[in-house]
Amino acid sequence: MKTNSFPPDYKGFRFPPEIISHAVWLYFRFSLSFRDVEELLTQRGIVVSYETVRQWGLKFGQTYANELRRRRPRCGDKWHMDEVVLTIRSQKYYLWRAVDQNGNVLDILVQSRRNKKTAKRFFRKLLKGLQYAPRVIITDKLRSYGAAKREILPTVEHRQHKGLNNRAENSHHPTRLREKKMRRFKSAKHAQRFLSAFGPISGHFQPRRHRLSAGEYHAMLQTRFQTWNEVTGVKLVS
Structure with a gap:
């Protein structure tokens, strides 16, 4: 620490x-x-x-x-990842989020796509910020995760199952509440900026x-x- x-x-x-x-x-x-x-x-x-x-x-x-x-102390070595749709000015964006097995939010990324390139960008952002690799990652069946994982984290175990990823999906609920209160985000940059600060501060007191x-x-x-x-x-x- x-x-x-x-x-x-x-x-x-x-x-x-x-x-x-x-x-x-x-x-x-x-x-x-x-x-x-x-x-x-x-x-x-x-x-x-x-x-x-x-x-x-x-x-x-x-x-x-x-x-x-x-x-904060070092987070867990089991990473749950998920993405959720954000509608910003009638356009779809994707909020990528990773949490550990204890529910700590590791990082977020707002992007307009959810392809292999974006998944690789999210993995690199996580590794740069946390400075350690996970023991296992858990995702849904989006193929972008598997393709990016094979290049960025080739030795890490990867479990893909919809029912295993409830922890990551539940972590989106606070974001939905704030999105409603703010009458939606004004831009992808606005969402990224707000959520990057909101996660650590809100989570620190919960x-x-x-x-x-x-x-x-x-x-x-x-x-x-x-x-x-x-x-x-x-x-x-x-």
Whole structure:
């Protein structure tokens, strides 16, 4: 697990890191619009526009997400992969997603096709970001996976079965909720940018609660909030 020696640069921003990071956390953690976050901050006496919240999300969302990814323990060696259709301005795009056996989102990729070339691009993106190869990959019966796997991961076991891939398919549900709240994505670039930050930030605050006692769950949340404060450069009041 790596630590961050360089906190985010808040120079030139009128509001302190505590407010900025809280607004970004609200937006990416819950199904809220920029106007919803604006209203919640106003209730606390913090007057900002929804456009300011949007700019904070663009500026810091991916920065926070990248550091959370670097700090998390190594994920599992069984990768579940799946793709789902996104309709953007009446055109079909495909959201490729990989999760491990514990449900941790490994990475995503938004593309206009789901052929061998795109599958190879997704495999390379995963290997570059995670820097280790899986023991086994599990996919549906899309032939692009097998063709790409034979070139990129020739020694890795590959299981293709629709029923084995429920974990990856279930991981699309949070995306569908946000897609509905946002009234669909505006472009493929917009979807890629939002989901790249949304996955690590939202997942960081959603441990597998059904496997934890109440005490364990709250202790884990406290630890994860402490990590969040370190990532965002927020100083805790002792």
